[in-house]
Amino acid sequence: MKKELILILAFALQPLFAIFLSSSVIAQNPRLLITTDIGGDPDDQQAVIRLMLYTNDFDMEGLIASGTHTPEAPDDDALRPELIEEIVHGYGQVHPNLLKHDESYPTPEYLLSILKKGNPHRGDRVGEDKDTEASEWIIRMVDKKDKRPLNICIFGGQVELQQALWKVKRTRTEKDYQRFVSQIRVFDVGDQDRVFKQMFAEHPSLFYILSKQAEGQDKREGAYRGMYLGGDESLTSLAWLKENVLENHGPMGALYPTRTWTAPNLHGVVKEGDTPSWFFFVDNGLGCPEHPEYGSWGGRYQMTEAGYYRDATDSVGDKNIARATVYRWRGDYQSDFAARMDWCVKDYDEANHSPIASVNGSSVREALTIRKKPGEIIHLDASKSKDPDGDQLRYEWMVYPEAGSFNGTSMLKPDGANASLSMPELAEGTSLHIILKVTDNREPNITAYKRIILLKDEL
Numbered sequence: 001m002k003k004e005l006i007l008i009l010a011f012a013l014q015p016l017f018a019i020f021l022s023s024s025v026i027a028q029n030p031r032l033l034i035t036t037d038i039g040g041d042p043d044d045q046q047a048v049i050r051l052m053l054y055t056n057d058f059d060m061e062g063l064i065a066s067g068t069h070t071p072e073a074p075d076d077d078a079l080r081p082e083l084i085e086e087i088v089h090g091y092g093q094v095h096p097n098l099l100k101h102d103e104s105y106p107t108p109e110y111l112l113s114i115l116k117k118g119n120p121h122r123g124d125r126v127g128e129d130k131d132t133e134a135s136e137w138i139i140r141m142v143d144k145k146d147k148r149p150l151n152i153c154i155f156g157g158q159v160e161l162q163q164a165l166w167k168v169k170r171t172r173t174e175k176d177y178q179r180f181v182s183q184i185r186v187f188d189v190g191d192q193d194r195v196f197k198q199m200f201a202e203h204p205s206l207f208y209i210l211s212k213q214a215e216g217q218d219k220r221e222g223a224y225r226g227m228y229l230g231g232d233e234s235l236t237s238l239a240w241l242k243e244n245v246l247e248n249h250g251p252m253g254a255l256y257p258t259r260t261w262t263a264p265n266l267h268g269v270v271k272e273g274d275t276p277s278w279f280f281f282v283d284n285g286l287g288c289p290e291h292p293e294y295g296s297w298g299g300r301y302q303m304t305e306a307g308y309y310r311d312a313t314d315s316v317g318d319k320n321i322a323r324a325t326v327y328r329w330r331g332d333y334q335s336d337f338a339a340r341m342d343w344c345v346k347d348y349d350e351a352n353h354s355p356i357a358s359v360n361g362s363s364v365r366e367a368l369t370i371r372k373k374p375g376e377i378i379h380l381d382a383s384k385s386k387d388p389d390g391d392q393l394r395y396e397w398m399v400y401p402e403a404g405s406f407n408g409t410s411m412l413k414p415d416g417a418n419a420s421l422s423m424p425e426l427a428e429g430t431s432l433h434i435i436l437k438v439t440d441n442r443e444p445n446i447t448a449y450k451r452i453i454l455l456k457d458e459l
Helices: 002-026 043-052 081-098 108-113 133-142 159-171 174-182 196-202 223-227 238-246 250-255 275-279 330-343
Strands: 031-036 059-065 115-117 150-154 184-189 207-211 301-303 309-311 314-316 319-321 368-372 377-381 393-399 413-415 418-422 432-440 447-456
Touching: 031 043, 031 133, 031 275, 043 081, 043 250, 043 275, 059 081, 059 108, 059 133, 081 108, 081 115, 081 250, 108 115, 115 133, 133 150, 133 159, 150 275, 159 174, 159 196, 174 184, 184 275, 223 275, 238 250, 238 330, 330 447, 393 413
Parallel strands: 031 059, 031 150, 059 115, 150 184, 184 207, 207 309, 368 447
Antiparallel strands: 301 309, 314 319, 377 418, 393 432, 413 418, 432 447
16 A cells, blocks of 8 residues: 555656656756866965865866976976875865765765876877877866866866867767867966967867967966966965965865965965856856856956857956956955855754855856836845845845846836846947845855846847
């Protein structure tokens, strides 16, 4: 009788189960694979340590150790996978505590299983008999039966990706090669192997973000350097690091390097120039990876005539520079990092967790699109936003002019959890972006986002 009852209930609940499955697919984490020249500048270790605390927000599919030095220093080339292993072992020590805050954190054993070795040499080193464990792994991950793109972050050299693409293009049909390329999104920090132009010329349909200073600019002007240059630099100081990371935060904090290369750096401590690459793919309600021009913690990027993305600029204070597209969010992402460092050592009730931003009944992280005719009044209601810890919430509404294409003046009227505005006259194909920031009042506080995109109603 019990078995029969279970079967009856299973059939009765089948529609609900299907709905659950459907929504779980929609809420899947982004896929992420990183290649890092860890062992060179210590900022790679910093970036990987921070990433460990966000592995619950990704489906991690590769930790690749690539050559540690630039093409100009071939005699010093080396692989340092043991530095990734050291970080994962540190993560393993705090993993039981992290699970108290989110059961999605992967096991350290799994993370070690996706650690792969690349080519110890840098530069243009592709061709016959130059496959590596890492380049083969990239091919395997892209080939997985998964409709989601594989997001590839290149901290150092591109040789592993370049070899994978070289092999696929020469061993598969044009149709299969194009299918392979269509499954990849690349965020490249600085073209450090100096092979971008050659690689993109050979694979021009790649979704490719090259974060690098504009031609003729000093290299410190690259957007990714907004991680530590410009804005409120007190948040990259040794004092901030001691309070929030290094001391009383367990083995992960103790592993964080306290000296980095590259001047100028006011404090010479936090750098993490590679972190914006994976920040770009964090699904926190702010960014939209298929639209780099929208902006996110990882910066904002614009399409070039050649078909790839380069650094865009934002106006923050009296500056209009590429670095501002990253440092404008520094207060939020540093506080978020500090909160997650607490997860390493504190129980759930003792730590802080992210609010859920909701606007006009929409609590999903995808942008809310609203179509209205010019002059119509738009009401935005965020009163249904929630905090899992029961903390009070603060609401900040902002127009993000650079993210859209509207050049006029928008009279946004914020009023706590509500805001309103009259729909401006938008030309066809233009948009106006509004960002809601919902921040709790517990320290270190955490901010959740909701993006609202206004479009002209053509009907």
